[in-house]
Amino acid sequence: MQQTRTIILFLIVCCIACRAKAQKPPEPLLLSAYQDRVKAVWAAQILGAMLGWPFEHKAASVSWIDHLSDTITHAPVDDDWYYEMVALRAFEQYGIDMSVQQLGKQWLQNAAGSWGSSEQARLLMLRGIMPPDCGHPRYNKLWHTIGPQFSSELYGMLAPGLPNVAGSLARKYTHINGYAEGADGGVFVAGLVSLGFTEKDTRTIVRKAAQLIHPASPYRQCLDMVIRLAAAGKSAPEVFSAIEKRWRIEYPASNNAVANGGIVAACVWFGNGSFLKTVNLAFQAADFTDADCNAASAGAVVAAMHGMSALPAGMVRQLGDRIIGRQLGGVILTPAVNESIAQLAARTTAIGLQLLKNKGMVIAGSRIKLIAEPVHTQPAELFRxxxxxxxxxxxxxxxxxxxxxxxxxxxxxxxxxxxxxxxxxxxxxxxxxxxxxxxxxxxxxxxxxxxxxxxxxxxxxxxxxxxxxxxxxxxxxxxxxxxxxxxxxxxxxxxxxxxxxxxxxxxxxxxxxxxxxxxxxxxxxxx
Missing domain, CATH: 2.60.120.260 (Galactose-binding domain-like)
Known part of the structure; x- marks a missing residue:
């Protein structure tokens, strides 16, 4: 009897210790580290996409890609980061509690929406169909594609270590150009980037970010398949092949959210925190995918984990700290873009600090005291x-x-x-x-x-x-x-x-x- 009591007492102590460990708050985030990592996320998106442009909707890479063209002296404006720039302007204009309708006004003011579901959203808004309707399947025929997914890294930057907050922001604002699977992609990417600020293991990041999505969603089912196969010891090429065989049949367009989201998850999982390895996985994953967007999203997670030191310094210098452009596709941007990446990062950090204070985070001197939060699965958002x-x-x-x-x-x-x-x-x-x-x-x-x-x-x-x-x-x-x-x-x-x-x-x-x-x-x- 005494031995039984001892075992029970030991088990109780172990449970208490495990619970205490699980609830242990993350280490404080240095303000300088937050600023550095935000800048890195912006730069990683840009580098990942630019390196991936030769493979966007084309045959996959079979070689290691590790340099930009020598002629590049700045980052051209691209939808992969322009919609986030517009969303940042909207936060500055309307505050951290802005509505999706106010984000829509900013889109129209800045002529956002050049291709895919984003173009559909802009055209619908010009007809008077405003958010969230302009992202809903009732009106937006490309609601299930990748637009929300590749423009949600911002929400992870604004909520470092707070995946539920990042995911909620993404769900709310991606209804401007997506719904259900489309919006799920935004939630997942926002969660990945948010978790990158506090988690040290890429597998943990993928597992936790996936939990934001309801299990009934096809997007979550794709992520669960990736995690199950990878955890069982399947190689990256085997996982990529399984994604394409299962989900590209259901969603045949090369810019669909679900299969591309699975590729992002696998790139982060197998990239192990290396920027070049992560983005090269995206380029090599499969033929005729949205390779540049996938590399940008997956690379952004590495940047959130490690900051500017994780990025190739020579390529960063080639960007010249500038994003420049006057149009995307046939759409003239209003105004034309000529912005500093460093200033963009500083503005993002400023909004992020406002949001963190609003969510109860304590900012003491040079430290941000984050609160540990278990990941909560969002309610199902489904559409057949x-x-x-x-x-x-x-x-x-x-x-x-x-x-x-x-x-x-x-x-x-x-x-x-x-x-x-x-x-x-x-x-x-x-x-x-x-x-x-x-x-x-x-x-x-x-x-x-x-x-x-x-x-x-x-x-x-x-x-x-x-x-x-x-x-x-x-x-x-x-x-x-x-x-x-x-x-x-x-x-x-x-x-x-x-x-x-x-x-x-x-x-x-x-x-x-x-x-x-x-x-x-x-x-x-x-x-």
Whole structure:
């Protein structure tokens, strides 16, 4: 009995010791170290992206990349850091509690939004559709892509060692250009950078940042797969291959958030805190990825961990402490950019200190006393493409829609499912099955099914209509030489009067000799 009591007492003491260790606050962050690491995060993003531009949406690297072109004397403005510069201006203009609507005003003031979901957001805001709506799937057809992910390092910089705060900021503000998987990417990257200021092990950083995302999210499921495989001893190439095989099938565009987010996680995990190793993993990960953005995000974590000393000094000097540019793509920036990276870092630090004080951190002299916080999983933010009919025509159910989407200007992606005002655009996830729109109804006086369908120039798809098991329509829809063509289809329902019928309308896309494309559904009326 005495031996049993001794064992129990020993176990209790061990539990208390473990709990005390778990709750031990992180070491104070020196103000000088905070400033140095913030500057490093800005510089790491820039260097990672610039080194990665030759591989962005192109064949992957098979060589070690460790230098910039000798002709580079400054950092050109790029969306990878411009949207963060605009967000910093918004914090300075509106304060640390600014709304996402105020961030939208800053985007319009500075002409942010050149490509992808960010371009969609800017164009929507110009039409009067403001945040958070301009990032929602109801309006933004590229809500699931990488825009929020590559512009959320700022939120980690503003909340060093506070991943929940960083993740909350990212969730709130990335709704300007993303939702669900798209916003999850922003939360994950913000968490990675925040944890980089206090954690010393890259595996721990990845594990903890992943916990910010709800397990029901496809983004979290991708991260869990990365962690499981890496922890089981799989190599970096094996993990990258698994990411691409599982998640690029679901999200085929090269700028999707989920597969690229998995690559970022693996780069941080296997990079072991080395900047050049981390970014080279991003360049080598897989063909036709968003390699520059992935390198920028993963490299930023190394910078948050180690500061400027982790970055190649020669390349840092080549940046000349300047970011310069007057346009991104075809968008003229207002005003043109000509800024000091060091000053950008100082301004970021100033906002960060305001935020830290607001969150109860004590800043005593040259030290920031951080409070340890366990990572809390955010509530699930999920969206299924099938749900688009809620906003279009809730009487119909959508089956087997696919993502697709534009990616790095790559031509040939055949379709994408989204809403365009009152028009539903569809393309199948499974090209064999095609897309299905279905509805079950008892006909009480309705005599006709009328649908207005469209097809893009030089594209084609086959429209098939079944009433119960009877095929009532089967015709090829071919686009005109230019623009979008429309056709009105009318199906006589009189033979089914007073019956309950199941109506099935298919978009089939495997058509010999034709280039398949989106189907557009304007009206679907039973009258």
């Amino acid at each position: 493409l099938e749900a688009l009919t809620r906003f279009w025509n809730p009487e119909w159910k959508l089956r087997n829609p696919g993502f697709g989407g534009a990616g790095g200007g790559m031509p040939g992606l055949r379709g994408i499912t989204y809403l365009e005002d009152s028009v539903l655009a569809t393309y199948p996830r499974d090209e064999v099955k095609g897309v299905l729109l279905t509805r079950t109804i008892t006909l009480n006086g309705q005599k006709e099914l009328r649908l207005s369908v469209g097809v893009d120039s030089m594209r084609a798809w086959r429209c098939m209509v079944f009433i119960n098991n009877y095929k009532k329509f089967d015709q090829l829809m071919e686009g005109p030489a230019s623009g979008r063509g429309w056709k009105t289809i009318k199906i006589d329902l009189t033979e089914f009067a007073h019956q309950q019928v199941t109506i099935r309308i298919y978009q089939r896309v495997l058509i010999p000799g034709k280039v398949s494309g989106n189907a557009y559904w304007k009206d679907l009326v039973i009258q």
